[in-house]
Amino acid sequence: MALLALHAVSKSYGALKVTDGISLAVEEGETLGILGPNGAGKTTLFNLVSGDLRLDAGRIEYAGRDVTGLAPHQRCRAGIGRSYQVPQPFGAMTVFENVVTAACFGGGQSERQAWRSACEVLEETGLLAQANRLAGALTLLDRKRLELARALATQPRLLLLDEIAGGLTEHEAGQLVAELRRIRARGITMVWIEHVVHALLAIADRLFVIDFGRRLADGPPQAVMSDPQVQRVYLGMEG
Numbered sequence: 001m002a003l004l005a006l007h008a009v010s011k012s013y014g015a016l017k018v019t020d021g022i023s024l025a026v027e028e029g030e031t032l033g034i035l036g037p038n039g040a041g042k043t044t045l046f047n048l049v050s051g052d053l054r055l056d057a058g059r060i061e062y063a064g065r066d067v068t069g070l071a072p073h074q075r076c077r078a079g080i081g082r083s084y085q086v087p088q089p090f091g092a093m094t095v096f097e098n099v100v101t102a103a104c105f106g107g108g109q110s111e112r113q114a115w116r117s118a119c120e121v122l123e124e125t126g127l128l129a130q131a132n133r134l135a136g137a138l139t140l141l142d143r144k145r146l147e148l149a150r151a152l153a154t155q156p157r158l159l160l161l162d163e164i165a166g167g168l169t170e171h172e173a174g175q176l177v178a179e180l181r182r183i184r185a186r187g188i189t190m191v192w193i194e195h196v197v198h199a200l201l202a203i204a205d206r207l208f209v210i211d212f213g214r215r216l217a218d219g220p221p222q223a224v225m226s227d228p229q230v231q232r233v234y235l236g237m238e239g
């Protein structure tokens with residue numbers, strides 16, 4: 001049974017169909033990469049899965065349960081954690097306080113549990129030395145790590161990552177991939193939207209390409225990247 005299953009999911013803004021009948025299954029333990037041109041509907045798909053947006057049609061199942069009608073906090077507590085494309089930490093709070101807050105309010109943990117899991121997550125994401133810094137004073141790499149740490153603090157079984165490598169140097173993106181590999185080794189299922197293709201290819205088991213809100217390709221990374229339609233639409237290359 002798939003951990004996450006989308007059945008003909010659709011969402012429109014007025015006449016603009018942003019998600020057009022997408023069906024997709026993600027197996028437990030899998031790392032799925034999502035690619036697509038700007039405005040293709042990738043973040044919208046995440047918003048539909050996390051419950052930040054209500055869908056117009058279709059159904060979403062998670063861990064064998066229909067979660068279509070659940071609120072975002074209910075989906076989070078059920079194990080769907082996510083990061084946001086634009087990191088949104090509480091800038092006037094420390095890194096530690098940000099992660100504790102995510103563990104308490106997103107993960108439903110007691111304060112005592114939240115302190116413990118915040119320490120573990122900060123160590124795992126390489127942020128322990130920054131624990132007492134204000135989140136607003138972090139470098140871009142550390143802000144991305146904090147975004148990851150806040151999602152991990154909710155103890156997800158399914159982790160949705162939205163462009164977490166964007167704006168990083170190649171070396172920094174490599175560090176982030178190494179952290180994601182460790183997270184994957186813990187058995188966490190990941191779906192990662194990313195424009196930094198080499199970072200995605202370093203970890204994804206499978207790629208799903210979206211164009212104009214529809215599935216353009218879905219399969220093993222090398223096969224998808226050499227698909228002439230993907231090269232034409234996404235990479236701007238003529239086949």
Ligand SMILES: Nc1ncnc2c1ncn2[C@@H]1O[C@H](COP(=O)(O)OP(=O)(O)OP(=O)(O)O)[C@@H](O)[C@H]1O
Nearest residue numbers: 013016018036037038039040041042043044045085
């Ligand atoms: N609240 C909204 N109202 C109207 N249109 C919207 C809204 N949110 C998104 N859109 C439109 O929906 C389309 C898909 O947006 P989305 O952010 O999902 O794309 P994306 O693939 O994540 O893009 P990017 O790679 O640039 O982040 C875009 O044309 C966008 O302008």
